[in-house]
Amino acid sequence: MRECFEIRDLDAGGRIGELSVPRADVTVETPALLPVINPNLDTISPRRLADEFGAEILITNSYIIHGDDDLRERALTDGLHDMLEFPGAIMTDSGSFQLSEYGEITVTTEEILEFQHEIGSDIATPVDIPTPPDVSREQAERELETTQERLEIAEGADTGEMLVSAPVQGSTYPDLREQAGRHAERTDLDVFPVGAVVPLMNDYRYDDVVDVVAAAKRGLGADAPVHLFGAGHPMMFALAVAMGCDLFDSAAYALYARDDRYLTVRGTRALEDIDYFPCSCAICTAHSPDDLRALPDDERESELAAHNLHVTFAEIRRIKQAIRAGNLMELVEQRARAHPTMLDGYRTLLDHAAQLERSDPVSKGSFFYTSHESARRPEVVRHHDRLERLSVPDSLLLTEGDAPRGDEYDDSWRVEPPFGPFPRALSKSYPLTAEVPDRTDRAALAAAADGVARLVDVNPDADITLAHDGWPASVLERVPDDVALVDLTAS
Numbered sequence: 031m032r033e034c035f036e037i038r039d040l041d042a043g044g045r046i047g048e049l050s051v052p053r054a055d056v057t058v059e060t061p062a063l064l065p066v067i068n069p070n071l072d073t074i075s076p077r078r079l080a081d082e083f084g085a086e087i088l089i090t091n092s093y094i095i096h097g098d099d100d101l102r103e104r105a106l107t108d109g110l111h112d113m114l115e116f117p118g119a120i121m122t123d124s125g126s127f128q129l130s131e132y133g134e135i136t137v138t139t140e141e142i143l144e145f146q147h148e149i150g151s152d153i154a155t156p157v158d159i160p161t162p163p164d165v166s167r168e169q170a171e172r173e174l175e176t177t178q179e180r181l182e183i184a185e186g187a188d189t190g191e192m193l194v195s196a197p198v199q200g201s202t203y204p205d206l207r208e209q210a211g212r213h214a215e216r217t218d219l220d221v222f223p224v225g226a227v228v229p230l231m232n233d234y235r236y237d238d239v240v241d242v243v244a245a246a247k248r249g250l251g252a253d254a255p256v257h258l259f260g261a262g263h264p265m266m267f268a269l270a271v272a273m274g275c276d277l278f279d280s281a282a283y284a285l286y287a288r289d290d291r292y293l294t295v296r297g298t299r300a301l302e303d304i305d306y307f308p309c310s311c312a313i314c315t316a317h318s319p320d321d322l323r324a325l326p327d328d329e330r331e332s333e334l335a336a337h338n339l340h341v342t343f344a345e346i347r348r349i350k351q352a353i354r355a356g357n358l359m360e361l362v363e364q365r366a367r368a369h370p371t372m373l374d375g376y377r378t379l380l381d382h383a384a385q386l387e388r389s390d391p392v393s394k395g396s397f398f399y400t401s402h403e404s405a406r407r408p409e410v411v412r413h414h415d416r417l418e419r420l421s422v423p424d425s426l427l428l429t430e431g432d433a434p435r436g437d438e439y440d441d442s443w444r445v446e447p448p449f450g451p452f453p454r455a456l457s458k459s460y461p462l463t464a465e466v467p468d469r470t471d472r473a474a475l476a477a478a479a480d481g482v483a484r485l486v487d488v489n490p491d492a493d494i495t496l497a498h499d500g501w502p503a504s505v506l507e508r509v510p511d512d513v514a515l516v517d518l519t520a521s
């Protein structure tokens with residue numbers, strides 16, 4: 031277990047954790063949002079972020095501070111906390127972003143780490159190389175090597191109590207991301223940003239984001255605190271948390287406000303297109319869209335930024351509550367409906383169901399089957415794995431109907447889509463207590479048929495009969511030939 035991070039609650043790959051930040055003497059509850067503060071222009075003051083929005087941590091850019099004579103002097107003299115007037119934890123970025131945008135920067139990892147330490151940063155960042163998506167394998171490998179050298183330099187630096195992050199790069203090569211995660215995990219660094227995903231998010235490539243995070247997580251292991259660097263849109267937080275991300279940073283709240291854009295958990299809207307606000311934050315209840323449009327530019331920007339932050343923090347709270355209640359996957363399913371590319375992200379998340387299953391609690395409150403994607407959730411994967419360990423009598427009836435009278439079979443198990451067969455004694459245990467719609471879908475039936483197939487596979491000598499409620503032929507094809515079939519709807 032990493033000393034600075036403790037996991038409290040789990041749901042799918044998501045977790046509520048505590049990140050101890052010793053230099054700030056605070057504990058940050060994760061998933062956490064780090065609002066990005068541009069030291070040159072704060073749309074919402076850090077003090078207000080703490081008091082009004084409950085921000086426990088923020089992020090600012092040490093490279094910008096380092097490069098500005100006035101800011102540098104103030105930061106060195108007063109320290110970051112006094113300069114920004116922020117009581118929580120302060121993370122600093124290193125200029126890697128500027129490196130990726132402008133091709134070069136003027137500091138080394140040693141210099142910028144020392145500077146971050148001198149100005150009182152609580153979590154510092156070395157200068158890694160944010161390799162963009164889709165580059166050649168050679169470039170991705172070469173730049174990853176440089177990033178890894180920088181992490182080793184950071185490991186050797188005298189950073190005292192300051193935590194130091196270890197960015198995980200590797201472009202869109204899952205094996206490189208995984209290897210980068212493993213390397214970062216072996217250092218004694220503390221927080222693990224998955225880097226260079228902004229270009230993917232800007233192109234709505236949420237499926238690729240999920241693959242990249244899943245690969246990094248495989249390398250990092252379960253107990254590493256993971257930061258999805260540059261992810262600030264609340265629409266995708268639930269998906270990213272379910273994948274196992276703990277920290278997010280948002281510049282979006284301010285950048286979007288500057289362009290008159292209004293954030294919602296279902297996407298971004300142009301203020302000019304809104305007739306009614308779908309939000310009950312202080313801004314949206316005090317103003318109509320017309321009122322807001324009529325405000326002077328700077329006031330409108332500040333009010334929009336405040337709304338954007340409210341909706342962003344609210345989503346983080348909603349996600350934490352969903353983890354506590356054990357229904358994070360249902361929240362992800364809802365969010366996936368906001369945009370076809372989010373649905374791609376969710377479907378890709380389900381490709382990693384076996385990976386999520388490892389951290390998913392064995393028992394939770396309820397399993398709601400709310401879309402055909404539910405048939406691929408980690409709980410279904412787990413049940414299918416479990417079927418291999420159940421002992422089966424010589425002759426067994428699997429039925430969607432009632433238990434048979436008489437002694438034609440040694441035993442009869444229930445069959446419930448999407449899980450498939452299970453002994454009646456398990457009927458009251460999670461997830462077999464699932465709420466499933468009466469008008470079931472093909473995906474649920476197919477998953478149930480796969481469950482039957484799994485059971486037959488490991489018990490080739492058992493005599494198995496399946497009594498089903500009129501499953502279509504295309505579903506029954508998934509059931510092995512030696513299973514006797516009874517159609518309960520045929521009589």
Ligand SMILES: [Zn+2]
Pocket residue numbers: 307309310311312313314315337338340341
């Ligand atoms: Zn609002």
